[in-house]
Structures are given as structure tokens and as C-alpha cells.
Amino acid sequence: METIIRKVDKHNIDMQIMQEAGEILKKGGLVAFPTETVYGLGANALDEEAAKKTYAAKGRPSDNPLIVHIATLEDLEKVAKNISKDVEALANRFWPGPLTMIFEKTDIVPYGTTGGLDTVAVRMPSDPIARELILAGGGFVSAPSANTSGRPSPTTAEHVSEDLSGKIDMIIDGGSVDIGLESTILDMTVNPPMILRPGAITAEMFEEVIDHVTIDETILGIETKKAPKAPGMKYRHYAPKAKLTIVEGNIREEVLAIRQLVYEAIRQGKRVGIIATNETIAYYTNGVIKNIGSRENEETIARNLYAILRDFDAEEVDLIYSESFALQGIGKAIMNRLEKAAGHTRISAQAVMKYQKYRRIVFLSDADTCRGPMAAEMLRHKDLCQEYAIDSRGLVVLFPEPVNQKAEAVMKSAQMTMENHTATAFSENDVAEDILILAMCESEKEKVQSEYGEAAKVFTLSEFIGEESGIPNPYGQPLNAYGECMERLTETIDKLAETLNKDASFEEV
Numbered sequence: 196m197e198t199i200i201r202k203v204d205k206h207n208i209d210m211q212i213m214q215e216a217g218e219i220l221k222k223g224g225l226v227a228f229p230t231e232t233v234y235g236l237g238a239n240a241l242d243e244e245a246a247k248k249t250y251a252a253k254g255r256p257s258d259n260p261l262i263v264h265i266a267t268l269e270d271l272e273k274v275a276k277n278i279s280k281d282v283e284a285l286a287n288r289f290w291p292g293p294l295t296m297i298f299e300k301t302d303i304v305p306y307g308t309t310g311g312l313d314t315v316a317v318r319m320p321s322d323p324i325a326r327e328l329i330l331a332g333g334g335f336v337s338a339p340s341a342n343t344s345g346r347p348s349p350t351t352a353e354h355v356s357e358d359l360s361g362k363i364d365m366i367i368d369g370g371s372v373d374i375g376l377e378s379t380i381l382d383m384t385v386n387p388p389m390i391l392r393p394g395a396i397t398a399e400m401f402e403e404v405i406d407h408v409t410i411d412e413t414i415l416g417i418e419t420k421k422a423p424k425a426p427g428m429k430y431r432h433y434a435p436k437a438k439l440t441i442v443e444g445n446i447r448e449e450v451l452a453i454r455q456l457v458y459e460a461i462r463q464g465k466r467v468g469i470i471a472t473n474e475t476i477a478y479y480t481n482g483v484i485k486n487i488g489s490r491e492n493e494e495t496i497a498r499n500l501y502a503i504l505r506d507f508d509a510e511e512v513d514l515i516y517s518e519s520f521a522l523q524g525i526g527k528a529i530m531n532r533l534e535k536a537a538g539h540t541r542i543s544a545q546a547v548m549k550y551q552k553y554r555r556i557v558f559l560s561d562a563d564t565c566r567g568p569m570a571a572e573m574l575r576h577k578d579l580c581q582e583y584a585i586d587s588r589g590l591v592v593l594f595p596e597p598v599n600q601k602a603e604a605v606m607k608s609a610q611m612t613m614e615n616h617t618a619t620a621f622s623e624n625d626v627a628e629d630i631l632i633l634a635m636c637e638s639e640k641e642k643v644q645s646e647y648g649e650a651a652k653v654f655t656l657s658e659f660i661g662e663e664s665g666i667p668n669p670y671g672q673p674l675n676a677y678g679e680c681m682e683r684l685t686e687t688i689d690k691l692a693e694t695l696n697k698d699a700s701f702e703e704v
């Protein structure tokens with residue numbers, strides 16, 4: 196089958212294309228189209244055979260019900276019965292929009308559309324292209340997300356084409372969607388009404404209109420084995436090809452834990468993706484990093500989620516680690532989709548971090564132009580089991596000067612360079628429980644101890660690796676003295692790396 200692709204401007208809809216698409220639906224064909232949430236795979240909702248085609252094209256289990264899309268409120272009574280007064284209030288507030296309500300079905304709705312259930316899910320989308328297609332197709336269009344079942348939902352026509360080109364009759368390209376997550380599903384067959392799938396419309400928003408709603412406790416829990424009332428409640432959904440794991444903790448803990456997990460995976464030869472945010476992306480140093488949006492505006496995260504997951508597929512990563520998000524407002528919907536995409540695979544950030552005694556290493560010297568930066572650069576070239584931020588600082592830094600030219604010359608002879616280093620003064624920002632300070636000599640150690648006391652985790656470099664002799668200072672001496680200093684540092688940093696790796700005894704988390 197050759198799939199027709201038609202571009203349509205939602206602000207200037209080509210009605211001829213809409214009629215063409217409507218005729219395909221009336222004849223039992225399949226048309227993918229944009230809604231304000233995600234792209235839907237449209238079929239005649241009242242045609243049992245069209246439902247079968249939908250399931251076949253998506254590879255979707257036939258007991259997973261389809262949502263019926265309508266364009267006018269009057270059409271609700273044709274497919275649903277026992278409609279309560281609360282429905283009218285909710286429809287007046289949230290329709291057209293990203294709300295699906297579940298009702299008892301009428302006889303005209305085939306069981307093929309409802310997944311064998313006596314209930315029907317109904318939605319009135321606000322996207323103008325969706326509305327015109329529904330009207331052109333006969334008024335009742337079943338439309339699950341237009342993707343291969345289990346894959347991230349499509350938010351662009353390109354996503355639809357990736358999954359379904361050659362399997363469906365037409366794709367209407369209306370550009371990127373506005374919301375990016377599927378509609379909220381509210382079961383109106385129970386009292387009080389129950390949210391079965393979180394979305395852009397939250398419980399708090401519902402309770403501004405009706406007295407009370409409950410939330411299905413399985414939304415962020417273990418997947419239920421019960422027959423679903425709503426799409427996506429039973430099966431794994433939204434999943435990228437790579438294994439996705441959610442890391443949970445406070446923001447700082449999550450970033451540190453993900454950094455270590457990614458570092459360790461890369462050491463094992465794996466290609467790793469990171470789902471980061473505006474607020475955290477600068478703190479990651481390894482892996483394929485994707486910015487999903489801003490925590491200050493979680494609508495951006497919702498809009499980008501599925502596209503990010505598909506981007507990782509294109510990057511061919513082996514693993515993906517994601518930060519978690521607050522279970523408030525649309526954050527609940529974001530976490531619901533992430534949980535599904537991860538197959539409920541979560542790990543505690545603290546469980547990862549408990550094996551990490553130090554997260555930063557600071558080499559301390561007098562002027563920070565020779566031994567300190569040399570040691571730091573050497574350690575960066577070592578194969579360490581744990582990721583460390585590695586820096587050097589000086590106790591007597593009057594201005595930000597570059598490294599000593601002789602020190603740089605001997606480092607270059609070993610295929611290393613410090614050309615981007617600038618001397619930096621030691622400060623209270625270099626003192627913390629998880630910062631290891633390694634001084635070049637005893638006097639530097641004592642000065643830090645006298646100023647910061649037990650708060651500073653400071654040792655001489657030789658002391659930390661169990662040796663007595665220090666690191667000679669070649670300042671003011673011939674080039675060969677710098678070479679001797681480098682040789683001594685090389686031996687010392689080798690032992691330091693062994694010591695650090697011995698202490699970093701990570702276990703499976």
C-alpha cells in the first residue's frame with residue numbers, strides 16, 4: 196500500500212483534502228491526523244472491519260479499546276447512554292479539548308471499537324484539522340495514537356510515517372502538536388468519577404467543576420492484569436528501543452547518580468542517553484544528552500517527551516537514564532508515560548550514591564601553575580571506576596595566570612596538555628563532605644586544616660596513597676627538574692588511581 200501524505204495548514208484548511216480523507220474513512224480506510232494531544236490513527240468508529248484494520252496496522256491487542264472522536268456535543272448521545280449532569284458541566288468546560296470520558300455504550304458502537312467492553316471512550320478534540328476530518332468522515336472517528344503499538348506516540352507526521360508508512364491510506368501533516376501527551380481519561384460510569392489516565396486536565400481542574408474525582412491507584416503502580424477500560428492501561432506503551440530507567444531522588448542526587456551510571460556504562464562500551472532539563476543539562480559531561488524542557492514550565496516537558504524518546508532511537512543508544520518529575524499537575528501525566536516507557540524500571544539515586552565517598556578531587560599547591568594542574572591532568576587520563584570532577588587550586592594565587600611553560604613542555608612530551616588551565620585560588624567552595632583535597636606538601640594541608648577544620652577532607656597526596664615522600668617543587672629549576680617532577684607524579688597518580696578504584700566498590704543497584 197502506498198500511503199498518501201497531505202500537508203494541511205490548520206489556519207487555512209484545504210477542504211478538498213478533508214473531503215478526500217473523509218471518503219477514505221467512509222470506505223473503511225485509515226487516515227492519520229493531528230490532534231492537540233498526539234497524532235491519531237483515524238477509522239470509522241462504527242465500522243467493525245475498520246477497527247480490525249486499525250489493530251492490524253498498529254500491531255495493537257484487540258482487547259485494548261479505541262477512543263471515539265466526535266465533533267459536536269449532540270453526537271455524544273448517539274454513542275453513549277446514561278449521561279449524568281456532571282458530563283454536561285465537564286463538556287462545557289473542557290470540550291473541545293484533551294479530555295476523554297467513558298460511558299456505557301449504545302448499540303451502534305461495535306465491540307470491535309470498544310475492545311469487547313460495554314463501555315465507550317469519547318473525546319472531542321480541539322484541533323481544527325481533527326474537527327473537519329471527523330465531520331468529513333461521518334461524525335464518529337476511532338483514533339488511537341498513530342504509531343506502532345508500544346512505541347512512543349507520534350507528535351509529528353514524520354513520526355507517523357516512520358511507523359505506519361505503507362500500512363495506512365493517508366497521513367494528514369498538520370505540523371507539530373500542541374500538548375504532546377494523550378488526553379486525560381475520566382471514567383463517568385463510576386461515582387465519583389475516576390481518572391484512569393492522567394493528562395493535561397488534572398484532578399484539581401475537574402474539582403473546580405464537579406464535587407470530587409478519584410484517581411486509579413495503578414496509574415503509577417504495578418501494571419494491572421485486569422481488562423482495561425482505557426487505552427494504555429494494560430500494556431507497555433511509549434517505549435523507546437533502548438532500556439529506559441528512571442532515577443529517583445532530589446535533583447542534586449539524581450544528577451550525581453545519573454552521571455555515575457552513565458560513566459560506568461560508557462566504560463563498559465555502551466552508548467548511553469540522558470534525559471535532562473534546562474536546569475540540569477549543564478551538569479552532565481558524558482553520554483548522549485537531550486534537553487526535554489524546563490521544570491519551571493512542565494508543558495514543555497510534556498510536549499517534548501515522545502520526540503526525545505524517538506530521537507534516542509535515531510541515536511541508537513543502548514541505555515537511557517531519566518530524571519524524575521514532580522507528581523503534581525501535568526507532572527503526574529509525564530511520570531505516568533515515563534513509567535510505562537521504562538516498564539516501571541526505577542532506581543534510587545541514593546542507592547547509587549552510597550558507594551561514592553568522594554565526587555570531586557582537588558589537587559592543592561601553592562600557585563596552581565605546576566604540580567597541581569599536572570596531577571589533575573594525569574588523573575583525568577586514568578581509567579577510574581567512578582566519575583570524579585577533577586580540579587586543581589592554589590593557596591597563593593594573585594591573578595589568573597597560565598601554567599608554567601616548562602611544566603607544559605614536559606606534559607606535552609607525554610601527549611598531555613594544560614594549555615586551557617588558569618590558576619585559581621582555593622576557597623570555601625572547595626570544601627565539602629564529598630570533596631577530596633590532596634595537597635602537594637604538609638604545610639598546605641595544615642593551612643587548610645587550620646582554616647576549615649574537620650569540614651575539609653584534606654590529605655597530602657603521598658599520605659593518601661600510603662607513602663612518605665612528597666612531590667618535589669621544580670619551580671625556578673632547569674627543565675630536567677620538571678621532568679623528574681613529572682616522573683614522580685606519574686608513579687604517584689598511578690597509585691592514586693589504584694587506591695580510588697579499590698575504594699569505589701560498586702554493586703548492582
